[in-house]
Amino acid sequence: MRMWFKIIIFAYGFLVESGYADELDTCSLAAKGSPHFPANFSFGVATAAFQIEGGWNEDGKGPSVWDDFVHDHPQLIDDRTNGDVAVDSYHRFDQDLAALKELKVNFYRFSISWARIFPTGDVSSKNQKGIDYYNEIIDKLIANGIQPMVTMFHYDLPAEVQKNGGFLNSKIINQFASYAKELYKLFGDRVKTWVTLNQPLLYCRSSYGYGFYPPQYLNAGVDDYICMENSLKAHAVAYHTYRTQFYKKQRGKIGMAILSKFFYSKTNEQDAIELGLQFALGFQAHPLFAKSGGYPEVVASNIAKNSLKEGFNKTRLPMFDEKWRKLIKGSADFLGLNYYTSAFITRAKDKSKVLKPSWENDRDCDESVDPNWKIAKSPWLLCVPQGLEGLLKYIRDEYNNVEVIILENGWSDEENVEDNGRISFIKSHLQAILNAINDGCNVTGYTYWSLIDAFEWVRGFTTRFGLFSVDLSSENKKRSPRKSAGFYRNVIETKMIPDKI
Numbered sequence: 001m002r003m004w005f006k007i008i009i010f011a012y013g014f015l016v017e018s019g020y021a022d023e024l025d026t027c028s029l030a031a032k033g034s035p036h037f038p039a040n041f042s043f044g045v046a047t048a049a050f051q052i053e054g055g056w057n058e059d060g061k062g063p064s065v066w067d068d069f070v071h072d073h074p075q076l077i078d079d080r081t082n083g084d085v086a087v088d089s090y091h092r093f094d095q096d097l098a099a100l101k102e103l104k105v106n107f108y109r110f111s112i113s114w115a116r117i118f119p120t121g122d123v124s125s126k127n128q129k130g131i132d133y134y135n136e137i138i139d140k141l142i143a144n145g146i147q148p149m150v151t152m153f154h155y156d157l158p159a160e161v162q163k164n165g166g167f168l169n170s171k172i173i174n175q176f177a178s179y180a181k182e183l184y185k186l187f188g189d190r191v192k193t194w195v196t197l198n199q200p201l202l203y204c205r206s207s208y209g210y211g212f213y214p215p216q217y218l219n220a221g222v223d224d225y226i227c228m229e230n231s232l233k234a235h236a237v238a239y240h241t242y243r244t245q246f247y248k249k250q251r252g253k254i255g256m257a258i259l260s261k262f263f264y265s266k267t268n269e270q271d272a273i274e275l276g277l278q279f280a281l282g283f284q285a286h287p288l289f290a291k292s293g294g295y296p297e298v299v300a301s302n303i304a305k306n307s308l309k310e311g312f313n314k315t316r317l318p319m320f321d322e323k324w325r326k327l328i329k330g331s332a333d334f335l336g337l338n339y340y341t342s343a344f345i346t347r348a349k350d351k352s353k354v355l356k357p358s359w360e361n362d363r364d365c366d367e368s369v370d371p372n373w374k375i376a377k378s379p380w381l382l383c384v385p386q387g388l389e390g391l392l393k394y395i396r397d398e399y400n401n402v403e404v405i406i407l408e409n410g411w412s413d414e415e416n417v418e419d420n421g422r423i424s425f426i427k428s429h430l431q432a433i434l435n436a437i438n439d440g441c442n443v444t445g446y447t448y449w450s451l452i453d454a455f456e457w458v459r460g461f462t463t464r465f466g467l468f469s470v471d472l473s474s475e476n477k478k479r480s481p482r483k484s485a486g487f488y489r490n491v492i493e494t495k496m497i498p499d500k501i
């Protein structure tokens with residue numbers, strides 16, 4: 001018995017050494033073409049204010065919807081943690097900076113807490129201490145050769161703005177644009193890459209459709225679509241404000257972060273693949289980047305068809321009039337892509353259990369996964385690097401090879417240091433990007449999510465994405481590099497994916 005065991009171990013070791021094991025590992029991808037990233041390709045890491053800052057009511061900050069939500073419903077957070085202290089980046093940016101320097105990243109994507117600098121959300125309610133905090137971050141990054149990339153809105157809407165309906169009230173369009181304008185005035189001399197909104201389809205569905213996120217509305221297929229309408233309009237006005245009033249002097253670029261999977265079909269159902277892509281990527285990207293602008297044809301027609309069937313007298317999807325369609329079209333300098341995973345898709349078989357109305361029912365498809373795909377600590381996250389390559393090629397063909405910056409891509413696991421799973425994930429996804437670039441895709445940057453362990457919304461700290469772990473029980477919230485931090489630094493230094501890890 002023992003002997004057999006030794007032989008198996010030896011054989012496995014041989015496979016790993018010789019590289020054959022990679023072929024067995026579904027979280028890997030074969031190289032096609034040049035092993036070098038282009039000279040102007042940049043590498044970064046990301047975080048978001050509510051997930052790391054803490055200091056939730058300090059120095060004049062106003063409450064956000066997430067502050068209220070975690071206080072009112074602690075039981076809805078898996079480990080009952082919250083954002084009151086989080087990993088205390090409000091007091092510990094220098095520790096984050098040390099981590100950024102250790103990685104040698106080219107840029108740092110972080111978000112500004114709207115309510116920290118404008119406590120009521122209205123720009124008349126300026127809070128200088130909050131502004132000082134972000135000025136310090138930006139100045140220190142630049143002093144260390146790290147470009148700041150700023151997300152304006154990453155879920156933490158000022159509570160006061162929500163009182164008026166948040167993204168369901170069209171007032172948000174000008175409110176957000178005024179906030180954006182103040183950001184350009186305050187920080188635009190130094191910030192050259194802006195991300196307006198983070199994953200609008202996800203927060204619209206989670207906040208207004210299914211009640212997972214604050215304000216916990218349950219009006220799927222209606223309010224989530226109104227939220228999308230106002231989000232895209234708010235984005236476009238913020239964009240044009242920059243182009244007409246600031247661009248000449250500041251010369252920066254603006255995009256939006258779009259979350260999407262790629263889709264496969266075992267039965268070669270091309271219509272299901274198309275529905276999958278248009279209801280995710282297309283819902284957000286088509287209005288901005290497609291020649292015709294507006295929502296994708298299949299999205300608009302499926303929703304219109306179902307609405308009538310359900311007894312509505314018109315479509316539940318608010319359609320952009322000509323003026324808005326034109327204003328939104330072209331309102332981004334790059335496509336910000338958040339890519340985590342992919343799925344198999346078929347046309348829906350059993351519709352009896354699907355919520356109606358809803359985005360799912362409008363999409364009219366079922367998803368599944370390949371049991372061989374490697375799964376992260378987060379149950380929704382399977383390693384499918386070929387999906388990223390596929391999605392990038394789809395974007396190249398569908399949207400006239402627009403510039404793409406990967407704004408998020410990451411892997412969750414336990415609190416370990418030897419995070420080989422994360423390394424395989426990053427390695428294979430970088431390979432996907434390189435393969436896409438070698439095939440003509442216009443990808444210019446990659447952002448790993450996240451720099452440090454962060455509050456993962458309703459999952460609390462049970463799933464961790466950081467290149468640096470955070471010891472939550474230590475007094476100084478100690479950040480320690482995981483093995484993947486060294487791996488990523490090596491990629492950044494060499495602009496190549498190392499053979500061995």
Ligand code: NOJ
Nearest residue numbers: 048198199338408449456
């Ligand atoms: C996307 C979100 O932008 C971010 O807040 C979240 O932590 C990661 N995905 C991981 O789920």
